[in-house]
Amino acid sequence: MIRVQREDFDVGAEIEALTRGQTGIGGVASFVGLMRDIAGDKKIGAMTLEHYPGMTERELERIEAEARRRWPLIASLVIHRYGRMLPGDRIVLVVTASAHRAAAFEACEFLMDYLKTKAPFWKQEETPEGARWVAAEASDDKAAERWTKE
C-alpha cells in the first residue's frame, strides 16, 4: 500500500493497522525519515516538499511491486508527505513485514533507496540566506545501484 499525503502519520498506528490479524508475520522492519535542521553548514528553518501528483503514486506503486517481486513480503506500506515541514517532522515511512527478518530488512532498505532516486519529489530548504532547491546526491544513486547488481 502506498499513500502520498500532506498530513503527518502515526508510526505505531500504521504498523498496527498493517499487521493486525496477519499471524504469519514474524518480523516487521520500518524506516522513518525525519527533517533535519542542518544541511552541510547551513541552518535550515523549514522545508517544502513538492511532488508530481499522479506520477508520484505510480512510481511508488511500481517500486513497491518490485520489492514484493523480489522478497516474500506479507505486508508493505510506503507513506510520503509533501508540503511545508519543520525540523523534526516526519517525512517518509516505509514498513515491510515478512515471515523472517532478512526479507523485511532488505526490502525496507531497497524501498528507501529506490524511492530516493525515482519518486518525483523535490525539497526546497529555507535557509537564513533564502530558499534553495536541494541538489540530488550521487551517493543516493550509488545506494540504489547496488540493488541492480544482484
Place this chain on the structure above:
Amino acid sequence: MKLLYFAHLRDKIGIAEEQLDLPRGVGDVAALLDHLTGRGPKFAGALGNRKTLRVAVNQTYVGWDHPVRQGDEVAIFPPVTGG
C-alpha cells in the same frame, strides 16, 4: 500536448505548465528539448544541460529517443530529492 515543469526548472522558466501544439518535425524527447531551448534564454538556461534533466511521458520515465505525440503529458524536472 501538456508540458509540466517542476522545482527549480519551473522557477527559472516562470510557469508550471503549458499547452503546446507539437511543432512540425518534433518526434521525440530530444527534438522537443531542442525546440524548447530554442525559445529563448529562460528556456535555454533551465533546459540546456540535459545531464541535469529527467523526462517523463505520460507519467513514466523515458529516454531522449522516446517518441512524443500531440496528446501526451510531458514532464521535465531535475533529479529527484525526496525521502
